[in-house]
Amino acid sequence: MSAVSPTPASPASSAAANPGIPTSAQSAPAAASWVFAEDFVPEGDAAAQARVEAEPLGVEPLSRGTVSALTFLAAAVQARAVVEIGTGTGQSGLALFAGMQPDGILTSVDLEADHQRQARRAFSSVGIASQRFRLIAGDALTVLPKLSDGAYDLVLVAGDTLEYRDYVEQGLRLLRHGGLLVVTHTLQGGRTADSSQDDDDTLAVRFALDAVTENEDLVAALLPVGDGLLAAVKR
Template identity: 65%
Template sequence: MPAGQVLAHHGHSGFDRVNAVSTSEVGNVPASASVGADHPNAETWSYAELFHEESAAAAEAREAGRAFGAVPVSRGTASTLTVLAKAINARAVVEVGSGAGVSGLALFAGMQPDGILTSVDIEAEHQNAARNAFRTVGIPNQRFRLIAGAALTVLPKLSDGAYDLVLIDADKLEYAEYSEQALRLLRPGGLLVIDNSLWHNKTADPANTDDETEAIRHTLTAIRENEGLVSTLLPTGDGLLVAVKL
């Protein structure tokens, strides 16, 4: 499969010892944690998720997101995003789904000092919260572009091969289409990152055939089979697929 093609889917610290990760602590409950506190690996998964302390600004953004239903990435996912952005010296990043700014703050923490984040979200409330989060930590306005609108309307207007990293965390039914656009936007060596790839343990269970789960499976399979990508699926948070564009 060509590098730019993903088939479209149609269809509808101060770490305290804990036994399981709670929604109140990390937001997007890790798929691994939802197996229950009695699972032999539950404490290890919790330790990994909460390994890095969260900044006060990120914690505030997390609470703000919960207040209006924008589920934030988990703490473990946030720290992974920071590492990924830092590893490739990211200067130009696209985020599909602004949430309340938790993932944006994580990306900024790993980006170059002159890096610019383009964040797309259809909900004005989400973008206002993200803007507030960025300003709280002193990120100047010229370092972020918050674009209000449907991602499939906005993304085609962005420049080919101009971005180092694209994070997808929005409508699951459109993951395949977002991914196609992302591969066009990424430079060689750029990273495609997809949150909620394990979708509350549904992706791995063939008995789950709802539209969102099937859309995620379809997207993951297409990316895995794409010869223009090298990919891996991480169990961080609710699952994080990471692919490098060759």
């Protein structure tokens, strides 16, 4: 994907440039409170193992707060059909299964077969039947157009940040009305909110955020858990 040009209209830069826009920086929780919130929901053994397996495979693990948020969101929409872009080592998949309906099916796409083998082991370790997940090894932008319009309750974006905007576009097509689009790593380690940062990944994330906030068919919130979790409901 070619480098993305900066946009002056990004939500982060707009807030920083206009002191009249209310912010919550002064009321942000202390570090201890943030850690308390992140660790509020205990992590299961399988999820902890998936986190350990992530680093050797070059996968950025999700925080405990992000994992618990994914479970909560999947439960909130009573998800039965879920698409995941970026299988990783199964950490996010485990979180989704914990909130999905007992007959729910996860379709997960990842370029790396090694990652999916680890995810399969993680799912099997907690007794998730093989017919409840489809692990597709391939390019997401090749696979996603083959999936049915409006057939999914939740779409999780956790793949290549340079392709986030394309993933968002595909995700909106796949979602039913009332379904949830969820995007991980949207704060980019603090770079998204810093207008001086203009690397390709950060710009791509800002463009994806803009695509969501500018879409009148979406009701969105950017949750400050882990490295940022965008959640948007399709009207």
